[in-house]
Amino acid sequence: MKTRWALPALLLILASTAAISAGQYEKLDYYIQQMITAAVAKDQASVQTFREQLDNLPRREPGDSAQARSFRQQGLDRLTRNNFKEALAAFRQAFIADPADPDIAGQLSLTYLRLRRLKEAERLAVYTLSLAPGQSATWFTLGEVYGQAGDVQRAVGAFANAYRFAPDPAQLAGQLRELATTDAADGVRIGALQALQSLQAIPPAPAAPDPPAFTPPRPTSPETGAGAAGSAIEPLSGSNPLIHSLKQGLAHLGKPSTPVPSTTIARSPEPAESDNPGQRIYRRSLPLTCLIVTFRNGKTDNLGTGLLASTDGLVLTNDHVVEKADNLAVKCGDRESVAKVRRRGKAPDLALLSTTINSADSFVLNETYSQDLVGRDIFVIGNPYGLEGTFSTGVISGLREIDGVRYIQISAPISPGNSGGPVILRDGTVIGITTMGLKVGQNLNFAIAAAEVIAAGFFDPGRMKSQPLKNKP
Amino acid sequence: MNNPAFQRWAWLLAAWLAAIPAFAQNSESNRFYVQQMIELAAANDEHGVAAMQRMLEQNPRPAGPDPGAAAAMLQAGLAALRQNDPNAALVKLQQAVQLDPGNVEAANHLGLVYRKLGQLPEAERALQQALSLEPVRAVAWFQLAQVYGLQNDVRRATGALANTYRFAQNTMRAEEILRNIAENEAADTLRNAALATLRAYQLPVADVIVPPLAPNSDMAPMTTPARPLRFAP
Numbered sequence: 200m201k202t203r204w205a206l207p208a209l210l211l212i213l214a215s216t217a218a219i220s221a222g223q224y225e226k227l228d229y230y231i232q233q234m235i236t237a238a239v240a241k242d243q244a245s246v247q248t249f250r251e252q253l254d255n256l257p258r259r260e261p262g263d264s265a266q267a268r269s270f271r272q273q274g275l276d277r278l279t280r281n282n283f284k285e286a287l288a289a290f291r292q293a294f295i296a297d298p299a300d301p302d303i304a305g306q307l308s309l310t311y312l313r314l315r316r317l318k319e320a321e322r323l324a325v326y327t328l329s330l331a332p333g334q335s336a337t338w339f340t341l342g343e344v345y346g347q348a349g350d351v352q353r354a355v356g357a358f359a360n361a362y363r364f365a366p367d368p369a370q371l372a373g374q375l376r377e378l379a380t381t382d383a384a385d386g387v388r389i390g391a392l393q394a395l396q397s398l399q400a401i402p403p404a405p406a407a408p409d410p411p412a413f414t415p416p417r418p419t420s421p422e423t424g425a426g427a428a429g430s431a432i433e434p435l436s437g438s439n440p441l442i443h444s445l446k447q448g449l450a451h452l453g454k455p456s457t458p459v460p461s462t463t464i465a466r467s468p469e470p471a472e473s474d475n476p477g478q479r480i481y482r483r484s485l486p487l488t489c490l491i492v493t494f495r496n497g498k499t500d501n502l503g504t505g506l507l508a509s510t511d512g513l514v515l516t517n518d519h520v521v522e523k524a525d526n527l528a529v530k531c532g533d534r535e536s537v538a539k540v541r542r543r544g545k546a547p548d549l550a551l552l553s554t555t556i557n558s559a560d561s562f563v564l565n566e567t568y569s570q571d572l573v574g575r576d577i578f579v580i581g582n583p584y585g586l587e588g589t590f591s592t593g594v595i596s597g598l599r600e601i602d603g604v605r606y607i608q609i610s611a612p613i614s615p616g617n618s619g620g621p622v623i624l625r626d627g628t629v630i631g632i633t634t635m636g637l638k639v640g641q642n643l644n645f646a647i648a649a650a651e652v653i654a655a656g657f658f659d660p661g662r663m664k665s666q667p668l669k670n671k672p
Numbered sequence: 673m674n675n676p677a678f679q680r681w682a683w684l685l686a687a688w689l690a691a692i693p694a695f696a697q698n699s700e701s702n703r704f705y706v707q708q709m710i711e712l713a714a715a716n717d718e719h720g721v722a723a724m725q726r727m728l729e730q731n732p733r734p735a736g737p738d739p740g741a742a743a744a745m746l747q748a749g750l751a752a753l754r755q756n757d758p759n760a761a762l763v764k765l766q767q768a769v770q771l772d773p774g775n776v777e778a779a780n781h782l783g784l785v786y787r788k789l790g791q792l793p794e795a796e797r798a799l800q801q802a803l804s805l806e807p808v809r810a811v812a813w814f815q816l817a818q819v820y821g822l823q824n825d826v827r828r829a830t831g832a833l834a835n836t837y838r839f840a841q842n843t844m845r846a847e848e849i850l851r852n853i854a855e856n857e858a859a860d861t862l863r864n865a866a867l868a869t870l871r872a873y874q875l876p877v878a879d880v881i882v883p884p885l886a887p888n889s890d891m892a893p894m895t896t897p898a899r900p901l902r903f904a905p
Binding site (some may be wrong): 291307318459 | 856875878888
């Protein structure tokens, strides 16, 4: 009788074992996802509870560690040479030889990430964390995986756990800052930035030797609207990590594929004079032309152009460039700053930004608005589609008044991203601010007249300069 | 005829003769169940595989005449394998299986040696025997998949690889092995089988790039014309 019951019982155990085996990954993933969710919610107790669940799982059978070490070394050598495919082959062999080694599994996950094989990277990271739930480097990898996949929420949770379990939290915060400013993927940058913002509430793991050295304040929204007009420009602290992140982020955003001319210009304050008027204007204007990056809900939202209108950092641009922004960052030449909206309006479509940029030079607005302008050569500089410092030429095609705002019609080609940039005459003065173009026709583009900028109250006579038309064309 | 001793021996002989076809029949039915596990795994029929697995596990393990001697032969066979002497290993492992048909290790390694020697039908039979004794033995499933790969039988190779993954102690390791085969294996059959298995389990795998064909020595490079072009005057 006993044997009659023993067999079905054995079969049941075997069947359930097989079922567990088929769902191994799902079970591990459940715990990891719970740790991520708890980290996002800053629920430290739950993070610890699920970590303990993982710690209590049966240990994996170790494999051939000697063979695995040999393959691992090969993988590391290839990884340092950025030979990811060969690194994958080596780490894979190492993992097959000893799947219980969390370092090898973690490096395999990282290699998959470098190869942009995100699903594999995620699976290996989850598996690695089941072996070593406190392995900070793999939480970091998982954060990058989720960020690259566009899953910011999970990236934040994974980065937060990377910080929580980091042996050196200050160093990890530095790594997060670097990701927040230099990573090509929006999700990674934003995830890292949001994780940095939440670090204040995360104490490091008890084993961590030092307290976190990094406690960034939350970002504040810029002052907007007419009420902010006339208020003193508050100096912005360069030591604020968020501001630092935004500033450094500019170094990456909108970077042209060719060598950046601004770098050359910035290092040569006295470029050789050229007989070519376009070249002369380009060289002078480039450091005074600004890339404006807007952030909304923690994400990069918009790119535009601005012009440095005073030596103490006032930047003119279009209102539609900054209208939806929570935060602003500005780069003029190689000088970077966060920015606040000092004044803005819809008609004319203008915004005046204050920054911490100090410059020996600034643009001079041209007060002239007359038929004498038509036919004159103009030069347009801006950041169309993020292509920094794009220079184009044309002529003033006409003068137009639309809805009571004075515009200069120009024939120079412009594209999205040029908005807010200067339209420059041969004498180097700004005759207009690039604003819009007709979708029909060709090169039927419009700039708000500099005279309108002055008349509409966006001109600060104490800090900005203007002059009438002097030279004949 | 009425001698009790003779009657006892006659009775034993009759029982033995009856047992031979019964054992043979049992062996064939086990092979059938193993084949069914392969087919059902290839069709991604999890419940069907589990049912066949239970049928196999209900069978009593055949008792051999001398399990102790079989274990010694197995060790000798493994030693010969380590010394890279498959022929010697074959002899020892055959003896081990004869001495104890219920020895899974012996049957499994016998299948391995047959495969190394290119005797694929024998390898298949030995591995099926090992799996009929222990249907959750992932290593045996993997070896059987390799045998089917060598026989260019994609479907069975897929089924065997699917069971390899299903019964693997460490599914992540099995997954990585499958990806390695799917991305790097030179033989089409096994590579495609691994790919099909990964897809059946909805596991990630890189897009498979067909390896470039070997250069054809009969063709001259395009940059080196065989003879100079001539123009009509």
